[in-house]
Amino acid sequence: MKNVYKSILLNREANRKMLAVLLDPDKCRGSVLAGTxxxxxxxxxxxxxxxxxxxVTSVDSLIELLKEEVNTKIVLFPGNASQFSTKANALLYLSLLSGRNAEFLIGxxxxxxxxxxxxxxxVIPTxxxxxxxxxxxxxxxxxxxxTIPRDKNEIALSTAVAAELLGMRLVYLEAGSGADTPVAPEMIHCVSAGLSLPLxxxxxxxxxxxxxxxxDAGADIVVVGNAFESNPNLIEEFVKCTRNYEAGSELSATE
Known part of the structure; x- marks a missing residue:
């Protein structure tokens, strides 16, 4: 078992939540990159x-810079096969199960x-x-x-369980970059409760x-990107929130 997925499993077992910062190479440039x-x-x-x-921008240079400056794991979140880079620590091998476009299911x-x-x-099949x-x-x-309608919890659960039965290792619920509303807590809870995989x-x-x-609803990893593009300083607030959430969970477990 490789390091990134193992760390996800270990954190899940310990009930420690994880925060992932999403960087788009096309947007994370110049002053935005420096601030980030x-x-x-x-x-x-x-x-x-x-x-x-x-x-459309090569991901290699951004990953190289991140690995030089930031002590964390870099995971590829590709929109298509051209965004692959050997410089990352891991690759989310995404299969778009909610759609019926064979190109993004398997092509x-x-x-x-x-x-x-x-x-x-x-490689982490997702x-x-x-x-x-x-x-x-x-x-x-x-x-x-x-998209799956935001109130169709059972459709989301059935699709997520299909991913599990197909042998995938993660399930990713995505409302889209800059979405007006995030995935509803009710849907997160429904999927998390019926799934054995990290969410x-x-x-x-x-x-x-x-x-x-x-x-609270059951997400193991939360991904945030768009909010940081206009204000990278928000990263501190989100990281501290995650760490404090972890501390609160550990305290509750010992009481």
């Missing part, structure tokens, strides 16, 4: 995800599988579910797939109250 690196150095999240639904995987395997990078976030998202447009939740999380609500 400074914030990450002083307040390091559990993971940094790199990628985007329509990233991109076929074009990249042999090359990826030869690199020896840690069932990727798009959830309605209140407005069309870039990934919805690019993948040409419909990632992302999209539309702009406040620490929403972050805490996702943790």
């Amino acid at each position: 690196i400074a914030a990450l150095k002083s307040n390091t999240p559990d993971l940094v995800f790199v990628g985007g639904s329509h990233t 991109q995987h076929i074009t990249s599988s042999v090359a990826i395997k030869k690199t020896g990078i840690e 069932g990727y579910l798009l959830i309605d976030g209140g407005k069309p998202s870039s990934v919805e447009y690019i993948s040409n797939t419909r 990632i939740v992302g999209g539309g999380i702009k406040t620490t109250e929403q972050l805490t609500a996702a943790y």
